[in-house]
Amino acid sequence: MSDHYPEPGPSKTPTARRIPWGGVSIATAIVLVCLLLTPTLVAQAVDGKTQSLLSLFQFIYLYVQNNYVDPVDPEKLIDGALKGLFESLEDPHSAYLAETDMRSLNDTTAGEFGGVGLYINKQAPPEGSKETASFVEVVSPIEGTPAYRMGIQSGDLIVKIDGESTEKLSIDEVVKRLRGQPGTTVTVTIRRGANLQFDVPLTRAVIQVPTVRYGMIPGAIGYIRIIQFTPYTDDKVQEAIESFRASGYKSLVIDLRMNPGGLLTSVIETADLFFDEGVIVSTRSRIPAENALYEAKPGSLVPADIPIAVLIDGGSASASEIFAGVMKDRKRATLFGTKTYGKGSVQQVRSLGRTGFRLTTARYYTPSGVTIDKIGVSPDREVKEPTLSEKETEALSKLISSRQIPAFVTQNPNPSEGQIQQFVDKLRKESPDLSDRILKRMIRNEINRHLPNPPVYDLEYDLVLQEAVKFLREGAKGR
Structure with a gap:
């Protein structure tokens, strides 16, 4: 769930073996299939135990409505009961959507x-x-x-x-x-x-969501950062690879860190650029029509002898985990970083008129049959940022709260190395527990966050990227 849902858009149809059910896509890890709940669906058969429990609910509902000390709005009672029903699932992705929630959801999917x-x-x-x-x-x-x-x-x-x-x-x-x-x-x-x-x-x-940035790293290494999987991601990745090919690239880095997911069709089409056959991802559900097996089409854009490193972290979720999972399972890439988030479930949103609900109906599985949901994808080579000591944490908390670094960058949007070092020396006098590296990286990040076109990658301070580049420059030994 998020405070942003990418607007669904047109995309090509991936190869899949499944019972026809219409297009399947995810936006911010939520499949927005807004279907009207029909009387037929409501009237599905229930067993004796369920019927008994529904009768119990009806008895309690009528008793409360007729006997509570103050008059009760029946709609309020039902809303509360339905909210509790979904909360009992203990699934943050399933929820009853009251009228205001549905209106908010519709506003989000409608545009800006x-x-x-x-x-x-x-x-x-x-x-x-x-x-x-x-x-x-x-x-x-x-x-x-x-x-x-x-x-x-x-x-x-x-x-x-x-x-x-x-x-x-x-x-x-x-x-x-x-x-x-x-x-x-x-x-x-x-x-x-x-x-x-x-x-x-x-x-x-x-909020407007970008999709792909790319550039060349010295040593004929192509670098692609996929920010989110949108209807245009596979085209942008193809554009990047064709650019790298013209420059004579010998290896590739695909950065999925902080990528929260996106469209299912988009990640399938993007992964398809690296394979010419075989499974990309599957979905499994109690609903037969939601069981699907998505496979690559013949022909791949990236030659099989191009070594690939994929970068992941705890911010890599949903569609990005599908991509990382297939690249790892099929040994097409070596994964660097930390374990991904573990959001591999499919949701439907059903409209009930003014209200509605969101329900998890399926889970994603990698080609080897491993579920992503609540587990995530582990890297082949774990690379973590150094853990801060208690003193460093306390000093960092005070520094962040003081807002000194944003103030410095506001006053010096393009500072020289001398200005940065002078400012770092000042900060170290106030916070001797913080190293030059920590402070300079914070300043660098603050500068980059305010640039209209920040650098595509940071080989100086990014430890995960450093390890991946070292691996590729050594010829991807041990693949």
Whole structure:
């Protein structure tokens, strides 16, 4: 779930063996198949136990309506009961959508809206845990949006919105608080790691989702960053590869970090560029019509002897996990980074007129038959950023809260190396526990977030990319 849903658009039909059911696509990991619930569907047969429980519900409903001390709105009672029904599934992706929620969803899929540019999720507390609620987790920020420019990261927890705790808010309630008119502000309190907590003021804006950026890394290495899978992603990836081919590329890096997913058709078409046969992904469901096997078409754009490194992290979700999964399962690429998010389920949204509901109906499986949902895809070579010490965390929290680095970049949008070093020396006097590397990377990231066309990659500070490039330059030994 997120505060942004990409607008569905036209795309080519992938090769699939399945019972015909119409186009299947995911937008922000949600299949928006808005179907009218028909009387036939409502009238499906129920067994004796279910009929008995429905009779019990009817008895309690009528008793409350007729005997509660104050008059009760029947619609309010039913809304509450339906909300509870979906909450009992303990699935953050399934929910009853009241009239305001449906209106919000329709507004989102219809076009532009004001938001902060975050893909978010909320997991139920672990089974057996004493906790009864949990905070909202950032799956990934959308590049170029307010949240991205303010430095919010994958894995951050949103613990408050305008001072209100998110612990007991539903995912839809959080989304409603984050969205609003462009130009208005909202303050989120972020918890990063165990102890780092700070406020981030965000000015809402019209959210537009980019798709692909690419460039050449010295050593004839093509670099493609897939920001999200949209109807145009496979065309942009093809454009990048043809550009690399003209430059004589010898290997390839595909960066899926902080990619929250997108359209199912898009990721299938993009993966198809790297295979000429075989399974890309499958879906399995209790509904026969939703069982599908998607396969590559004959002919691949990238030669089989081109070594590929795929970069992943906890912000890689849904469609990006499908891509990473097939590249790993079929040994077409070596994966670097950390385990992906683990969002591999399919949702349908059904309209009931003014209200509706969203329900998980299927899960995605990699070619080897492994589910992505709640598990994720593990890298072949794990590469993590260094863990901060307690003193570093405390110093970093104070520095972020002080807003000194954004102020410096605002005053010096294109600082020289000398200006940066002078500023770093000043910060180190105030925060001796923070290294030059940490401070310089924070300054570099802050500068890049405000550039209209930031660098495509950062080989100086990006440890995961460094390891992947080293691997490819050594000839991908051990593949």
